[in-house]
Amino acid sequence: MESSASKILERAIDEFALLPGVGRRTALKYALSIIKRGDSDVTRFINAVSALKSDLHSCRVCHNICDGDICEICSNNRRDKSTICVVENIKDILAIERTGQYRGVYHVLGGLLSPIDAIGPNDLNIVTLLARVHNEDIKEIIFALSATVEGDSTAFYISKKIGTNQNIKLSVIAKGIAVGNDLDYTDELTLGKSILNRTQFR
Amino acid sequence: MESSASKILERAIDEFALLPGVGRRTALKYALSIIKRGDSDVTRFINAVSALKSDLHSCRVCHNICDGDICEICSNNRRDKSTICVVENIKDILAIERTGQYRGVYHVLGGLLSPIDAIGPNDLNIVTLLARVHNEDIKEIIFALSATVEGDSTAFYISKKIGTNQNIKLSVIAKGIAVGNDLDYTDELTLGKSILNRTQFR
Structure with missing residues (x-):
């Protein structure tokens, strides 16, 4: 111009x-x-x-943004503290909260493992997640990460770190066709996943 | 949200x-x-x-925005000071400057006459335009206003104020089909104007 x-x-x-x-x-x-x-x-x-730079803090527990020390979700007594939803960033929390379908708490990784971008485990909030798993009474961890190689390998890495000896359920959000979408327009990988992960109808 | x-x-x-x-x-x-x-x-x-609020000024001559007292176009000696292009707002100056086809100066009205929105002559920079016409050696005034009722009536009002006794050429920018456009897709009013205002081909 x-x-x-x-x-x-x-x-x-x-x-x-x-x-x-x-x-x-x-x-x-x-x-x-x-x-x-x-x-x-x-x-x-x-x-x-x-104020976004000067007054906004990161939640001490889950790394969500907050005005004080601990975010509103972590300090809300009506949320289920035994279920942690692991997400990449704050935007994902907002997206999941919009659904109104989740009553547990979150953990923000701040990124995904990506050797190409030189993002290793120490660049993400994984240590604090493992500490929560060990110190708190966690029943389920839900990986709500992108359906990409990075998302899958990050979930895999964390699940390995958590180990199998503990009585914790690990789950990932379902992959399938989008609500309202035509089968015609759904790619084969997604359609394949949606057939494999079919749920009981009646 | x-x-x-x-x-x-x-x-x-x-x-x-x-x-x-x-x-x-x-x-x-x-x-x-x-x-x-x-x-x-x-x-x-x-x-x-x-800085947009605190340091930006309005040009004393043409009401363009500027960092100092008089804008770069008005203070440029290579611009033709005898031709004034009357525009609605600053964005229009930027648009015309982008064409690289105009070497005169500008006058920003800051709006168009609109009885519905209660915008009268005193709400626009018309007095300063008339002062320029009277005090400077102006040869031509080009109305580059929107092709709307408001644009046309604003041009008409100003032309009446300038009067006919002075040796000033008044012109409006051409209305016609857009370069690269199909005749099919041009509305009838514009196509009609473009036939009435046809220019000599050879």
């Missing part, structure tokens, strides 16, 4: 364009919308963004 | 969702990307945004 006759606008466009999925044209739209707003609105925007 | 277990994240999502065209899911994506960044990157982002 051309220079916009203003270094200040140019710099703001550069910064907005660093947001995920934002091109320079959208960044310009955002910058112009900021210019149009009142001073107090912009101050509120800036404070909210800077 | 559900509550995200963090008031701070929630507030940042609310703020990002105020950007034009941003829903709560995209706002969440933006907020998480900010959390992931380093402190200095976030500080740079915040400074760039706040």
Whole structure:
């Protein structure tokens, strides 16, 4: 894009364009919308963004984001503390919470094992997960990781570390066709999984 | 969307969702990307945004945005100061500059006349435009406004104010079929305009 006759606008466009999925044209739209707003609105925007860095903490138990020391899910007495759902990142917690189908707690790994990207076990929150398994009364661990080589091998690595001598059920979320999807449009691997993992109908 | 277990994240999502065209899911994506960044990157982002309000000025001549008193286009000696292109907003200047076809200067109205939205002549930068017409040696005024009732009536109002006694050429940008477009897909009004405003081929 051309220079916009203003270094200040140019710099703001550069910064907005660093947001995920934002091109320079959208960044310009955002910058112009900021210019149009009142001073107090912009101050509120800036404070909210800077609070993300300064005031947000990582939950001491599950590594979810939280405002205090322990996140709302871990400190909620109505959640089932004996079931841990292992996820890659915070977004996955939000996605699962949206379903309203899960009443246990979580553990955020902060990534997946990936030799190509040089991400090893020590780069993930695995030690704290194993500590929870040993110190708390855990009945089930659900791996809700991406259906990729990285997700599968991360689940496999952790299950090996947990070992078989303990009385803990390990499970993974079901792979199958998406609700509302045509069989025609489902890829063979997924369709194969959905046949293998068929559930009783009646 | 559900509550995200963090008031701070929630507030940042609310703020990002105020950007034009941003829903709560995209706002969440933006907020998480900010959390992931380093402190200095976030500080740079915040400074760039706040500079939009604190350091950006409106050009004293044409109301374009600028870092100083007079914008780069108005202070550029190689621009033709006798031709003024009247536009609705700053985005239009950027769009016309991108074409590389215009070497004159601009005047930003800051809106269009619209009785429905209670926008009258005093809400727009019309007085300063008329002052330029009277005080400077202007040869041509080009109306590059939206092809809408508001755009047409704004151009009409300004042309009336300028009057006919002065030796100034008034023009509007051409309406016609878009370059690369099929005739089939062009609406009748535009196609009609493009026939009426045909230009000599050879």
